[in-house]
Amino acid sequence: MKEIDVRIMAVDGSYLNHRLRGRIEETHISWVILSKDYAFKIKKPLKLDFLDFSTLGLRKKNCEKELDLNRRFSSIYLAVLPIRFVNKKWVIGESPKGPVSEYCVQMKKMQVSKRLDNMFHLQKVKAKSIKSLAMQIASFHHKAMKTFNRFEIQKHREIFNEISTIIPTVKEHIDTHHANIVLKAIRWSDRFLKHYGDRIQTRITNGFQRDVHGDLHCGNIFLYSKPVLFDCIEFNDQFRQIDVLYELAFLCMDFERFHQKHLSQAFLQAYGQYFSAFQVNEDYTLFIYFKSLRANIRAKVHALQFEQTENQKEAALQLSEVQKYLELMNSYINQVPL
CATH class of the missing domain: 3.90.1200.10 (Aminoglycoside phosphotransferase (APH), C-terminal lobe)
Structure with a gap:
């Protein structure tokens, strides 16, 4: 996904038929959409000296690995979810229509003030x-x-x-x-x-x-x-x-x-x-x-x-x-x- 797509999805995208109405926190290698109850982490399509997120397959693989590794010490990691563009809207989660455009790691949303x-x-x-x-x-x-x-x-x-x-x-x-x-x-x-x-x-x-x-x-x-x-x-x-x-x-x-x-x-x-x-x-x-x-x-x-x-x-x-x-x-x- 491109940054503009992520920013549109943060506001107008949906999960379980509910509009996200989220905001974005950004790192040098990912975007995180913070909705009311969940955080959705999307890897940037990058290839650097120390990582390779350049293809959809590699991003999915790293999402799955992130989920497994973090579950060793944290209960906030929930799932790896597909993202699709359906009827001119971005949809997170399972959908009967359309090819998968991206993957994200779903987490429970924590209070930012507690970081x-x-x-x-x-x-x-x-x-x-x-x-x-x-x-x-x-x-x-x-x-x-x-x-x-x-x-x-x-x-x-x-x-x-x-x-x-x-x-x-x-x-x-x-x-x-x-x-x-x-x-x-x-x-x-x-x-x-x-x-x-x-x-x-x-x-x-x-x-x-x-x-x-x-x-x-x-x-x-x-x-x-x-x-x-x-x-x-x-x-x-x-x-x-x-x-x-x-x-x-x-x-x-x-x-x-x-x-x-x-x-x-x-x-x-x-x-x-x-x-x-x-x-x-x-x-x-x-x-x-x-x-x-x-x-x-x-x-x-x-x-x-x-x-x-x-x-x-x-x-x-x-x-x-x-x-x-x-x-x-x-x-x-x-x-x-x-």
Whole structure:
């Protein structure tokens, strides 16, 4: 589907003969239509270095995989539904007429105000809730399947160093100083991986690499009395089969992005009561590296969203996020001189 079709469907489309009258939330790889009771997630027809949604068949396959993977820890995932264009109207769900134009993942609609990033903006996040979240994630990690993909230094270098692709955007739209942070980070990461590669492999051998969520940041958690995790990575197994410390690093980096380091510390302390992810002192240094890599990836995501949008206000917001994440990445790098 094209963006214009999704926007028309959000307003005038139907599900079970009821008009959607929804609104759209957009990421760099999907559109989500929020109706009264449900969320319908549609994958953009994209082919990027790390995913391929370029055909209807691939989008259906990834919808089905998303459903299965997220059901490991969330009850809000309901079904994969077809979308058809029938009698000049977009229809979600089974219909006796017309070929399937698209597929979507159907979820129960959650309160947007309960999403963790929004709760931070509203200053409504309490340490008690964060400890409950830590217990839930520790339980999931403890049960998650162990994976034993070997550490390959070149592959890890490429993951970190892909941030070089945003240098032209940063130079043109922010400044040279922040572009130089990117160059500094790449040199530092290369040295770090060479120095700590053996420890990363030892953790894999010891079972700390697991099939987890892969994208566990504040925007993918609803903080109810029992937290709701959602939107794990389905499109690339290697992004999801990671060291549990790398998973924790994303969330803790996000807490620190919101200037809530005390909550990051409370989270790790509560998590550690249920699952011991830190084994030796070197692991704390690895954790800092993983936080820098997570800030790196968020900077890239916001740079991509900046390039995709034509809205000037949205573009300015995305550039601001790029700058903040680059500065956060730099702060982690400065904690581990090499």
